[in-house]
Structures are given as structure tokens and as C-alpha cells.
Amino acid sequence: MEEFLPNSSFAEYLGTNVAFSSGDVWKRHRRVCNPAFKTLPLHLFSETALKMMDILETIDKTPIEIKSLMQRFTLDVLGKVAFGFDFNNLDNPDNVYVKAYNDVQKIIMDPISILFRTERIPVIRQQNLKKVDKLSNLFKEIIKEKHKALAAGKSRGDLLELMLNANENQDNQMLSDTELRHNMAVFMLAGHDTTSNALSTLLYVLSTHKDVQENAREEVLRVLGDNLIPSTEQHKSLKYLNMVIYENLRMYPPASTLIFRELTEDLKFKDFVIPAGSLLELFIYGIHHSSKLWDKPEEFLPERFEKENANSENYSWLAFGGGSRMCLGNNFSLIEQRMVLCLLLRKYEISLAPNSIHKDGLKLKFQAVSHPIELIFKRRD
Numbered sequence: 417m418e419e420f421l422p423n424s425s426f427a428e429y430l431g432t433n434v435a436f437s438s439g440d441v442w443k444r445h446r447r448v449c450n451p452a453f454k455t456l457p458l459h460l461f462s463e464t465a466l467k468m469m470d471i472l473e474t475i476d477k478t479p480i481e482i483k484s485l486m487q488r489f490t491l492d493v494l495g496k497v498a499f500g501f502d503f504n505n506l507d508n509p510d511n512v513y514v515k516a517y518n519d520v521q522k523i524i525m526d527p528i529s530i531l532f533r534t535e536r537i538p539v540i541r542q543q544n545l546k547k548v549d550k551l552s553n554l555f556k557e558i559i560k561e562k563h564k565a566l567a568a569g570k571s572r573g574d575l576l577e578l579m580l581n582a583n584e585n586q587d588n589q590m591l592s593d594t595e596l597r598h599n600m601a602v603f604m605l606a607g608h609d610t611t612s613n614a615l616s617t618l619l620y621v622l623s624t625h626k627d628v629q630e631n632a633r634e635e636v637l638r639v640l641g642d643n644l645i646p647s648t649e650q651h652k653s654l655k656y657l658n659m660v661i662y663e664n665l666r667m668y669p670p671a672s673t674l675i676f677r678e679l680t681e682d683l684k685f686k687d688f689v690i691p692a693g694s695l696l697e698l699f700i701y702g703i704h705h706s707s708k709l710w711d712k713p714e715e716f717l718p719e720r721f722e723k724e725n726a727n728s729e730n731y732s733w734l735a736f737g738g739g740s741r742m743c744l745g746n747n748f749s750l751i752e753q754r755m756v757l758c759l760l761l762r763k764y765e766i767s768l769a770p771n772s773i774h775k776d777g778l779k780l781k782f783q784a785v786s787h788p789i790e791l792i793f794k795r796r797d
């Protein structure tokens with residue numbers, strides 16, 4: 417970040433982290449982050465999922481705007497699972513922590529600011545840095561408290577804790593507290609909107625494909641029995657649910673393009689040679705909708721994922737990227753999505769609100785959902 421946007425609030429907030437680094441620096445970050453994502457604490461996901469169910473319990477048959485509910489839910493999950501902090505966005509979306517987070521999101525997601533380098537204007541830079549400082553100070557405080565808790569033998573099992581443990585391993589080169597903070601920031605950036613968008617489109621497709629919704633519900637009841645929350649083993653047995661999740665990520669990939677790659681050598685492609693040093697960006701959405709790669713690409717057909725890893729060999733399914741830089745949080749997100757579906761499908765029939773703007777198909781702008789999605793959750797007997 418410092419290289420691309422020197423002295424900016426972006427560099428201050430995100431610094432060098434596992435996503436914005438390469439070569440040996442990336443390896444060092446990934447080695448500490450990887451083990452943390454291997455043993456994800458299911459209980460921290462379920463605490464927040466059950467809280468969301470309590471909120472839905474108070475609403476019956478009235479349309480709910482699902483994108484904002486999923487935004488609130490996924491922020492709380494990330495805070496808890498990634499670093500043991502409750503943003504409390506579900507109960508109180510106006511609280512100071514949520515505001516601090518949203519203020520920074522607005523800065524780093526603003527294309528005008530990046531395109532026109534608005535931070536060259538000192539007063540804008542100062543304002544932005546002040547907002548970034550607020551959130552960074554919260555992250556610093558969380559890391560400090562986590563060191564203390566671990567020294568006192570207290571454990572919650574969140575990712576930060578697991579990363580601090582991985583830091584103790586003599587084979588790894590340690591990450592400093594500043595580097596840990598920058599990774600916390602990038603987990604928020606990479607893991608919040610992506611999962612929240614995935615869940616929103618997922619619930620939309622279930623509302624418009626009642627046969628798929630019934631099949632998925634039948635599987636949830638059969639596999640889980642009386643359990644509300646799937647165990648680690650049960651997660652693996654939810655085959656149809658996984659197919660639905662994969663098909664949704666194919667049709668509506670939350671990351672519609674893959675992060676730039678710089679060619680280290682000339683690449684021969686058909687009749688062209690793309691010279692070393694070129695920057696390449698893969699258009700995931702286009703690949704996922706190509707009729708050369710997919711039969712009836714515009715239809716929602718979970719069955720196409722019946723054969724496990726059907727499309728991973730030829731890289732035609734790239735929702736989480738591929739190769740060594742593949743998404744670190746893919747399991748994190750899949751667990752979250754499965755858990756929400758298990759809870760919702762058991763209890764509710766999900767329908768699209770009458771007169772929805774999306775009734776003839778989901779409205780997209782630059783491959784992202786462009787309007788609110790109102791859904792009705794009707795309690796089942």
C-alpha cells in the first residue's frame with residue numbers, strides 16, 4: 417500500500433498484509449495466518465447466528481431488507497471470529513464502533529478518492545487519517561488485551577489468538593503487532609462485504625426457486641435432526657446445501673474480478689504475446705457466465721456441482737480465486753453461509769416481497785446487486 421499510495425490513509429490502515437504483499441513478505445504473513453483459518457471456532461459463529469434469529473423472531477411476514485441485515489450480521493461475525501470483539505451491529509447499528517468501521521470503509525471503498533487521489537488535499541488527508549486512527553486504535557487495544565488474556569491463560573479461540581499462537585512457533589518469522597493489526601484490517605476488507613453479498617443473493621435465489629429451497633430444507637432436517645447448529649461432521653454432510661452455495665457463488669460472484677497479477681515472464685496466449693511486466697486482471701463474472709464453460713449459464717442449477725470439484729481443475733469456477741493465493745477465508749465464509757441457511761430453512765419459508773424490483777431477475781450494476789432486496793420470512797408450523 418505504501419508503494420502505491422504513499423502517506424495515505426489507505427497505507428496507514430492496511431499497511432503490508434497477507435493480501436497486499438508478494439514474494440517472501442507474503443509467505444511470512446501467510447505462514448502465520450494459515451493455521452488460524454484451519455481451526456475455525458464454530459461456537460463463535462453460532463453465537464451471532466442465534467442472535468440474528470432472535471431479531472427475525474420479532475418480525476413475521478413483514479418484508480425485511482436483507483442486504484442491510486446481512487451486512488450487520490457479517491460484521492458481528494467477523495469481529496467475534498477474527499479477533500474476539502463484538503461490534504454489536506445487530507443490536508445497535510448506530511454505536512461508536514460500527515460508526516468508526518463504516519467511516520473507514522467509506523474512505524477505502526471510494527473510487528473517486530483513489531482515482532483522483534483526493535488525499536493530496538491536506539485537509540481531506542487529515543480528516544481521513546483521523547477516522548483511520550480511531551479504528552486502528554481500537555485494533556491496537558484489542559491486540560493489547562489479547563496478549564494480556566493469553567498471558568493469563570484465557571482463551572476464546574478467535575483468529576487473532578490463533579495467529580499469536582502461530583507467532584510463537586520457532587519455524588515462523590513473527591509478525592509484529594503492527595503487521596497483525598494490518599492483517600485484521602484486511603480480513604475486514606476481504607471478508608465483510610463479500611460474505612454479506614453472498615448471503616443476500618443466496619437468500620434471494622432460494623426465495624425465487626422454491627423447489628431448491630424445499631430440497632435444501634429437507635437435507636437440513638435430515639442431516640441435523642434436532643440440532644439447530646451443524647457440528648463439524650454435519651457441515652461435511654450437507655452436500656446439497658453446498659451445491660446451492662457454489663451455484664450462487666457462480667451466478668453472483670461477490671468478487672467479480674481477481675486481484676491484479678503482474679506477469680514475471682512473457683505469456684503466449686492464442687496468437688498474442690503478453691509481455692512480462694503487464695498487469696492482468698481476470699474477469700471472474702465473465703468466466704462464470706461463459707457458455708463455452710457452462711451449460712445454460714444463466715440458469716440456477718445446483719446439480720451441476722453434483723460431482724465434487726467438478727470445475728476446479730479447469731479454473732472455470734473461481735469465486736475464491738485459485739492457486740497459492742486462493743482466498744484464505746473460503747472456509748470461514750462457507751461455514752457462515754451454511755450456518756445461516758441451516759437456521760433459517762428449518763424455521764422459515766423465504767419469499768420475495770410482492771412487487772419487488774427483482775421479481776423478473778436480480779438487478780445488477782457492475783455485477784453487484786444494485787437495489788435493496790426485500791424478503792418475507794414466514795414462520796413454518
Ligand code: HEM
Pocket residue numbers: 434435436446498602603604606607608610611614669670671673674675734735736737738739740741742743744745746748749
Ligand atoms: C464469499 C466470501 C468471499 C469471497 C467470494 C472471497 C473471494 C476472494 C478472492 C477472489 C480472493 C483473491 C484470490 C486470488 O487472488 O487468487 C480472495 C483473497 C483473500 N480473501 Fe477472500 N473471499 C471471501 C471471504 C473471505 C473472508 C471471510 C476472509 C477473512 C475473514 C477472506 C480473506 C481473504 C484474504 C486474506 C485474501 C488474500 C489471500 C492471499 O493473497 O494470500 N475472504 N478472496
